[in-house]
Amino acid sequence: MMNHWMFRCKDISRKVSLGMDAGLPFHERLAVEFRLVMCRYCARYRKQLRQLREISGQIDTDLPGCEPSELLSEECKDRIKEALRSYQ
Amino acid sequence: MKDGPQIDPESWVDRYGDALFHFALARVKDREIAEDLVQETFLAAVKAKDRFKGKSTEKTWLFGILKHKVIDHYRKKRSVIYEQDLSKGTEDLDAFFNAKGAWSTMPENWRLNPGKSQEVREFIDHFYQCLADLPKKTAEVFAFREIDGLSTKEICKRLNITASNCRVILYRARMLLRKCLELAGLGPSGAAE
Numbered sequence: 001m002m003n004h005w006m007f008r009c010k011d012i013s014r015k016v017s018l019g020m021d022a023g024l025p026f027h028e029r030l031a032v033e034f035r036l037v038m039c040r041y042c043a044r045y046r047k048q049l050r051q052l053r054e055i056s057g058q059i060d061t062d063l064p065g066c067e068p069s070e071l072l073s074e075e076c077k078d079r080i081k082e083a084l085r086s087y088q
Numbered sequence: 089m090k091d092g093p094q095i096d097p098e099s100w101v102d103r104y105g106d107a108l109f110h111f112a113l114a115r116v117k118d119r120e121i122a123e124d125l126v127q128e129t130f131l132a133a134v135k136a137k138d139r140f141k142g143k144s145t146e147k148t149w150l151f152g153i154l155k156h157k158v159i160d161h162y163r164k165k166r167s168v169i170y171e172q173d174l175s176k177g178t179e180d181l182d183a184f185f186n187a188k189g190a191w192s193t194m195p196e197n198w199r200l201n202p203g204k205s206q207e208v209r210e211f212i213d214h215f216y217q218c219l220a221d222l223p224k225k226t227a228e229v230f231a232f233r234e235i236d237g238l239s240t241k242e243i244c245k246r247l248n249i250t251a252s253n254c255r256v257i258l259y260r261a262r263m264l265l266r267k268c269l270e271l272a273g274l275g276p277s278g279a280a281e
Binding site: 084 | 113126196235237
């Protein structure tokens with residue numbers, strides 16, 4: 001059986017991913033945190049996975065500052081509404 | 089619909105049309121294609137409205153649908169589409185590590201400063217392109233989990249795969265996405281960790 005305090009970067013990469021989906025047993029969580037303190041690259045890896053999650057959920061919020069050309073035209077809105085009416 | 093929230097598809101166009109279009113245009117850089125993607129999003133939402141349980145906001149839900157459309161759009165432009173056996177293990181990911189299990193290529197500190205919107209936009213562009221480069225099912229599992237926020241249990245049920253299989257696929261998706269984003273030259277930022 002693997003000594004949890006001896007997790008290698010390869011093991012950590014799996015455990016961190018797993019921890020984002022299913023959670024880890026307490027002793028493994030502790031061992032992962034310990035390793036993340038010891039290895040800056042493993043810590044970066046976790047930061048990357050968190051950034052992937054953040055980016056996945058991101059939606060634009062800077063609408064107030066954008067040009068009219070970046071918005072949906074009234075003509076197109078009417079067309080889409082018509083398509084929705086036809087569909088229903 | 090009996091239990092879900094009240095839905096008024098035509099009002100979506102006025103409430104969320106601009107935001108969805110702005111997002112789509114930023115990704116595909118073509119007005120006509122962006123308009124088509126927004127229209128397809130609303131139509132797909134109407135078809136799937138019984139699935140909307142009100143767990144997320146209407147806006148987040150519609151954005152989720154649009155993001156799938158954007159990934160499909162990028163994928164259609166690829167000359168090669170990778171299909172993958174979902175039961176595949178992680179042996180091919182061993183290349184990320186040396187014989188002692190240490191990183192063979194060190195993870196980088198990505199340029200993703202929330203204060204710099206141009207950096208974030210560039211990152212998001214690469215992110216969706218990299219997602220489209222993944223084997224289709226792998227990208228699908230990742231999108232269900234991270235974009236739609238489904239639990240692994242819900243993903244397993246939807247795709248008829250085991251929980252351990254689902255976790256392996258998510259691990260693979262994350263590792264490959266990281267690699268793709270790093271190849272796109274998004275690091276290092278030089279920012280403090």
